[in-house]
Amino acid sequence: MIYWLFLGLAIATEIIGTLSMKYASVSGGMLGHMVMYVMITTSYILLSVAVKRVALGVAYALWEGIGILFITLFSVLWFDEPISLLKVLGLVTLIAGIMLVKSGTRKTPKSDDERGAQHATA
Template identity: 25%
Template sequence: MKTYIFLFLAIISEIIATTAIKASEEFTRLWPAVIVIFGYALAFYFLSLTLRKIDLGIAYAVWSGAGIIIVTTIGAVFYKQKPDMPAIIGIGLIISGIIVINIFSRNSGH
């Protein structure tokens, strides 16, 4: 269970950092740029902790997949960046992949 908390914290940190990139306006605004750097540092730290129990490829797939899904949603809601149908289908496939990994993979830390 602790491993999944670390993975969750890695995902949240990465989402905050990625969202702050837009707010940093190409790193011309100090505090959003600091959030980017600190957020990614935390994300990689927590991701490294998950690797004690979960294989690298599996942890990275869940981390990056969840990040894509949530950042796309944030972009749609806060920045009015609406994904088109191929993007929605692709995100649906990512969600399906994460579900398959977590239910069926023996390498996912169960």
């Protein structure tokens, strides 16, 4: 469960970092760049922790896909970027793809060592 939290934090920091990049390009200030560097770096670190227990394909699909979804929505709301029917269709397709990747991933059975460790600590 904790690894899913790491993944969620990785997604949030990626969104903040990417939006900060846009903010820096619009404002011309260094604050946006500094936030971007810290958040993108943090995002990759958190993602690397999450993939210890979350399947890589699922983690990356969620990290990138949810990131794209929210970055697009916030760029429309905050930076007045246009949204077209094709963009909306692309986002819907993206969500469907994420759901397919997630549902098509099997849980790996726990090894005997992991089961024994759980029973020993219970």
